[in-house]
Amino acid sequence: xxALITGGAGFIGxxxxxxxxxxxxxxxxxxxxxxxxxxxxxxxxxxxxxxxVRIDVCDTKKLLGVCKRGRFDVIFHLAANSDIGLGTKDPSxxxxxxxxxxxxxxxxARLAAVPELVFASTSAVYGELGGRLTEVSxxxxxxxxxxxxxxxxxxxxxxxxxxxxLKARVVRFPNVIGERCxxxxxxxxxxxxxxxxxxxxxxxxxxxxxxxxxxxDLVDAILFVRKHAKGPFQCYNTCPKGLTSVREIAGITxxxxxxxxxxxxxxxxxxGWKGDVPRYEFDCSRLRKLGWKGGNRxxxxxxxxxxxxIMECRTSGR
Amino acid sequence: xxALITGGAGFIGxxxxxxxxxxxxxxxxxxxxxxxxxxxxxxxxxxxxxxxVRIDVCDTKKLLGVCKRGRFDVIFHLAANSDIGLGTKDPSxxxxxxxxxxxxxxxxARLAAVPELVFASTSAVYGELGGRLTEVSxxxxxxxxxxxxxxxxxxxxxxxxxxxxLKARVVRFPNVIGERCxxxxxxxxxxxxxxxxxxxxxxxxxxxxxxxxxxxDLVDAILFVRKHAKGPFQCYNTCPKGLTSVREIAGITxxxxxxxxxxxxxxxxxxGWKGDVPRYEFDCSRLRKLGWKGGNRxxxxxxxxxxxxIMECRTSGR
Numbered sequence: 001x002x003a004l005i006t007g008g009a010g011f012i013g014x015x016x017x018x019x020x021x022x023x024x025x026x027x028x029x030x031x032x033x034x035x036x037x038x039x040x041x042x043x044x045x046x047x048x049x050x051x052x053v054r055i056d057v058c059d060t061k062k063l064l065g066v067c068k069r070g071r072f073d074v075i076f077h078l079a080a081n082s083d084i085g086l087g088t089k090d091p092s093x094x095x096x097x098x099x100x101x102x103x104x105x106x107x108x109a110r111l112a113a114v115p116e117l118v119f120a121s122t123s124a125v126y127g128e129l130g131g132r133l134t135e136v137s138x139x140x141x142x143x144x145x146x147x148x149x150x151x152x153x154x155x156x157x158x159x160x161x162x163x164x165x166l167k168a169r170v171v172r173f174p175n176v177i178g179e180r181c182x183x184x185x186x187x188x189x190x191x192x193x194x195x196x197x198x199x200x201x202x203x204x205x206x207x208x209x210x211x212x213x214x215x216x217d218l219v220d221a222i223l224f225v226r227k228h229a230k231g232p233f234q235c236y237n238t239c240p241k242g243l244t245s246v247r248e249i250a251g252i253t254x255x256x257x258x259x260x261x262x263x264x265x266x267x268x269x270x271x272g273w274k275g276d277v278p279r280y281e282f283d284c285s286r287l288r289k290l291g292w293k294g295g296n297r298x299x300x301x302x303x304x305x306x307x308x309x310i311m312e313c314r315t316s317g318r
Numbered sequence: 319x320x321a322l323i324t325g326g327a328g329f330i331g332x333x334x335x336x337x338x339x340x341x342x343x344x345x346x347x348x349x350x351x352x353x354x355x356x357x358x359x360x361x362x363x364x365x366x367x368x369x370x371v372r373i374d375v376c377d378t379k380k381l382l383g384v385c386k387r388g389r390f391d392v393i394f395h396l397a398a399n400s401d402i403g404l405g406t407k408d409p410s411x412x413x414x415x416x417x418x419x420x421x422x423x424x425x426x427a428r429l430a431a432v433p434e435l436v437f438a439s440t441s442a443v444y445g446e447l448g449g450r451l452t453e454v455s456x457x458x459x460x461x462x463x464x465x466x467x468x469x470x471x472x473x474x475x476x477x478x479x480x481x482x483x484l485k486a487r488v489v490r491f492p493n494v495i496g497e498r499c500x501x502x503x504x505x506x507x508x509x510x511x512x513x514x515x516x517x518x519x520x521x522x523x524x525x526x527x528x529x530x531x532x533x534x535d536l537v538d539a540i541l542f543v544r545k546h547a548k549g550p551f552q553c554y555n556t557c558p559k560g561l562t563s564v565r566e567i568a569g570i571t572x573x574x575x576x577x578x579x580x581x582x583x584x585x586x587x588x589x590g591w592k593g594d595v596p597r598y599e600f601d602c603s604r605l606r607k608l609g610w611k612g613g614n615r616x617x618x619x620x621x622x623x624x625x626x627x628i629m630e631c632r633t634s635g636r
Contacts, residue, residue, distance in 0.1 A: 088481050091424075091428070095474075099470070127476065127480075136457050138455060138458065139453050139454050139456075140473070141476040141553075142480075143476070143480035144477055145477045145478075145481070147477065151473040152474065155443075155458070155465070155469040155473070156413075156467075158466065159460050159461060159463045160409075162445075162461035163461070163592055163593060274481055275480070
């Protein structure tokens with residue numbers, strides 16, 4: 001099996017590359033290295049089944065060349081802007097890097113006759129709907145441009161699946177954590193604590209409470225969907241058990257870094273930033289019905305595991 | 319009140335201009351005249367409260383100039399590709415003309431501080447969901463690029479409303495009919511019957527059954543939503559009573575044109591074209607709860623009225 005991963009040098013993309021190579025696939029990682037990092041895939045460079053192309057996925061002409069040469073069985077489209085706050089400051093960011101990347105990938109899949117697409121979507125498509133979110137929950141009214149661009153991507157993917165015979169799977173991710181992360185609450189906390197180990201500024205009131213999924217568990221779920229979903233277009237939520245508050249994450253991060261008596265300061269308000277959804281809960285019963293047995297690690301266990309894994313990477317210099 | 323209508327020389331846009339002027343508003347119509355027609359607004363040219371700018375709405379720089387000079391209270395964003403079949407043949411059509419027009423309008427509203435946006439959405443966002451469609455129905459899986467681009471537009475509008483204080487109203491239209499139409503089943507039938515009054519080729523099996531709304535009734539509904547909806551972001555379905563089949567429309571059109579014994583030929587299959595949703599039904603109870611008393615004309619009465627109005631225009635040379 002030959003796979004293209006857009007955003008393949010990124011946080012989740014590089015873990016997905018690891019998993020696909022472990023399954024015996026050939027993997028091409030496409031990344032413009034705007035957020036992705038060469039270190040994330042440095043360990044794969046010697047693997048002959050792995051290749052890397054530095055490319056802006058929005059460049060449809062170049063990407064089409066990659067697709068025609070690669071003759072891929074599947075594209076995992078993960079390339080996106082992952083910094084929601086940045087997207088709010090400059091609205092062109094998510095339009096271009098989260099949505100137009102999808103439009104480009106879809107055209108390349110159509111023109112190069114790639115039969116299958118797996119898309120990294122997000123809880124942010126639900127906006128502030130509340131309750132236990134299922135795939136049929138609505139109305140979908142995103143409160144961030146990131147969420148808007150992911151929902152727009154889903155919409156075009158659905159139409160391409162219906163019109164051009166593309167097999168498409170959408171997986172809606174919760175918050176994702178683990179080694180190689182380039183953003184998010186744990187990354188942010190560690191960066192701040194490196195600078196000042198005595199005090200930690202927490203965005204919002206720290207009561208934001210969400211499901212946090214360990215990146216390797218997420219990759220398992222993505223590959224499960226890819227293997228088992230039927231029909232031209234399918235969409236699945238995925239998440240671990242339970243939720244974790246940002247305050248809890250602060251405690252786990254400080255403990256993991258061996259820091260005691262860190263003073264918390266809160267910027268205040270319910271949201272961490274403009275476009276933040278302070279609380280949400282995923283219902284994964286649709287994925288369970290498909291036979292998924294994963295997601296048994298709790299969100300809080302996932303946070304502990306992620307902090308441990310990140311600290312090990314830092315210690316070993318990876 | 320000062321209003322900008324994008325697609326203001328188009329089918330629905332020009333009727334909306336009529337209605338707003340009748341209410342005493344100042345109206346600027348922006349249109350690239352790719353589908354819009356100068357004849358649709360010719361009767362307004364002498365009205366000093368009306369102005370027309372020929373502009374591609376995707377040209378954000380030019381549109382921003384129009385918005386800054388116009389100091390509008392509201393933008394009615396209707397500019398879009400309305401030919402679903404064309405969108406399937408060239409996927410860049412709906413991306414550019416249905417979605418990127420929205421992205422451009424949103425940026426202009428933000429940068430020129432236009433406080434309010436009313437958006438022309440569509441039943442096509444629901445894809446082939448089936449049942450009586452409400453605003454909370456899901457999952458939204460469009461089967462046309464037109465539907466995908468409209469849903470994407472809604473998603474970005476929702477995020478802009480949440481992030482930048484824009485007041486946004488989305489109205490989901492059913493099939494819309496009436497004089498000045500530039501596409502759609504009645505237009506298509508009349509064009510064919512002009513060429514050959516003895517036989518009529520009907521796309522699909524003619525059993526496609528949908529709600530058809532007379533354009534002036536739709537304009538009333540749009541203005542009702544604009545006047546009464548509260549909060550930063552609201553979405554409403556609107557439709558007439560009942561449904562009409564394409565076969566019935568063929569009969570009404572032939573009768574309206576004074577033609578008898580027209581032989582019907584069917585291209586076959588359930589869909590009229592790729593991306594067609596052959597049957598859908600709208601639930602408008604959310605709009606009713608807001609106090610809407612319109613929509614009492616049935617779909618079939620609307621078809622009869624539309625055919626009559628179009629024939630009168632043809633006779634009078636308008």
